[in-house]
Amino acid sequence: MTDLWQNSMDHAVAAARRAGQVVQQALQDDRKVMTKSSSVDLVTQTDQRVEQLIIQSVKEKFPTHRFIGEESVAAGEPCVLTDDPTWIIDPIDGTTNFVHAFPFVAVSIGFSVNKQVEFGVVYSCLEDKMFTARRGRGAFCNGEPLQVSHQTDIKQSIIATEFGSSRDPEAVDKIFSSLRNVLCIPIHGVRGAGTAAVNMCLVASGCVEAYYETGIHVWDVAAGSLIVSEAGGVLMDTEGGEVDLMSRRIVAANNRTIAERIIREIDPFSPTRDDAPSKSSQ
């Protein structure tokens, strides 16, 4: 059977690697920090430059494909997922880490057709780990197959999460009450790499049993979601049921038992959807 999207995936891997080199180089220089929706929602010229590098290279090779890119959306481009082949790009996942040289920074590229993610590429560039997944064909790190943890006992688990970039006191209260509930199950520990994409790759690698967060965007999780499911994991909404990548809520776990146990402890809330018609950048 011919593999329709293999050329695109090969291009994504090469583009992510080149982008990672630019990010690594930029860490040697002064990083001018700008802000987007709030004083803690950071962006740098490297985020913008890397996104343009990826988009331009794809346009040259696949002129009919569409894009949802974090920095393009911040600049006013629409965030709409159609049935067309669409590249969903987070040029630097972990910009706050990048600004502080905290060593977990990823380039994340998801590719969707008919609103289904066909492949995902996450390049954790400071670790030089290239995570890839192709729908139905497994997940890999630097070519080695990935498998989620087999743990079914939440009390023997490590859970990853993040505080996100909202400082709205009501949202922060929900985040803390969920975290308190999860921690006091009790679980072995809570971790967070500072990037949704890397957290999801940690689930896929079997290092943590689950990752959950509210407030993420489609570009944070499109690639990672396929990497988790192809490594044998599950994706759910924070209130249970199917995940919706535009809803800004996700639970990615090694199995349903762990996912559902965490969901019982999450105090849910609903930030403005990524595809809301009149949404300004959040």
Ligand SMILES: O=P(O)(O)O[C@H]1[C@H](O)[C@@H](O)[C@H](O)[C@H](O)[C@@H]1O
């Ligand atoms: O803005 P970037 O692309 O660095 O991504 C986000 C992270 O991926 C979140 O998990 C995280 O919680 C933050 O919200 C962060 O903004």
Ligand SMILES: [Mg+2]
């Ligand atoms: Mg991100």
Ligand SMILES: [Mg+2]
């Ligand atoms: Mg980003």
